[in-house]
Amino acid sequence: xxxxxxxxxxxxxxxxxxxxxxxxxxxxxxxxxxxxxxxxxxxxxxxxxxxxxxxxxxxxxxxxxxxxxxxxxxxxxxxxxxxxxxxxxxxxxxxxxxxxxxxxxxxxxxxxxxxxxxxxxxxxxxxxxxxxxxxxxxxxx
Ligand SMILES: Cc1cc2nc3c(=O)[nH]c(=O)nc-3n(C[C@H](O)[C@H](O)[C@H](O)COP(=O)(O)OP(=O)(O)OC[C@H]3O[C@@H](n4cnc5c(N)ncnc54)[C@H](O)[C@@H]3O)c2cc1C
Numbered sequence: 001x002x003x004x005x006x007x008x009x010x011x012x013x014x015x016x017x018x019x020x021x022x023x024x025x026x027x028x029x030x031x032x033x034x035x036x037x038x039x040x041x042x043x044x045x046x047x048x049x050x051x052x053x054x055x056x057x058x059x060x061x062x063x064x065x066x067x068x069x070x071x072x073x074x075x076x077x078x079x080x081x082x083x084x085x086x087x088x089x090x091x092x093x094x095x096x097x098x099x100x101x102x103x104x105x106x107x108x109x110x111x112x113x114x115x116x117x118x119x120x121x122x123x124x125x126x127x128x129x130x131x132x133x134x135x136x137x138x139x140x141x
Contacts, residue, residue, distance in 0.1 A: 012036050014083055021068040028053055033079040038091060041082040048135060049075055055138035078133040 001007050015034035020027045029046030036042075052075045053067075060067040096105045112118065 012038060014039075014086065016083070020072055024064060026053060026068060026071070033083065035079075035082045036086055039082055039085040041085070045079065045082055048078060051138075052136060055136055058138060074136060081133055 013034065014036045015030065015032065017027070017032060020032040028049040030042060032049065033045060034042065035045055049071075053071045056067040056070040056074065057064070060070065094105070096102045
C-alpha cells in the first residue's frame with residue numbers, strides 16, 4: 001500500500017432508506033437501494049427499479065403520489081432479496097486483519113483454487129437472484 005503509485009481504496013456499503021421518494025424527487029438504483037458489489041445484482045437493481053418506476057407512472061398518469069407508493073410497494077421485496085444476499089459475518093472472514101490471519105487466508109484460498117473449489121461453487125450456485133419476485137410486465141401505452 002505504502003509503495004504503490006496507484007493505491008486505491010473505497011468503502012463497501014449498502015444503502016437502506018425508509019422512503020425512495022419525496023414530493024416529485026425519486027431515487028432509483030444505488031442511490032436508493034445499493035446492494036453492494038458483494039451481492040452482485042446492482043445493475044439489475046437499477047434497471048428493474050427504472051422499469052417498475054416507469055410502469056407505475058404509466059399506470060397512474062396524473063397521480064404521482066399513487067405511482068410512487070406503488071413503485072415502493074412493488075419493488076421492496078425484490079430489493080430486500082438482493083440486499084439480503086450479503087452476510088457481513090461471512091464477509092469478515094474474507095477480510096483478515098492480522099499478519100497471521102492474512103497468511104492463513106491466502107494459504108486457504110490457494111488450496112481452494114488448487115482443488116478447483118471456486119469452479120465447483122460457481123457451477124452449483126443458483127442463478128435466480130431476486131428469489132421468487134416476478135418482474136411486472138407493463139402494457140405498452
Ligand atoms: C467494484 C464494483 C463492482 C461491481 N460489480 C458488479 C457486478 O458484477 N454486477 C452488478 O450487477 N453490479 C456490480 N456493481 C454495482 C453496479 O456498478 C451498480 O449497482 C450500478 O452501477 C448502479 O447504477 P446506478 O445507475 O444506480 O448508479 P451509478 O452507476 O453510480 O450512476 C450514477 C451516476 O451519477 C453521476 N453523478 C453523481 N453525482 C452527480 C451529480 N451531482 N450530478 C450529475 N451526475 C452525478 C455519477 O457520475 C454516475 O455516472 C459493482 C460496483 C462496484 C463499485
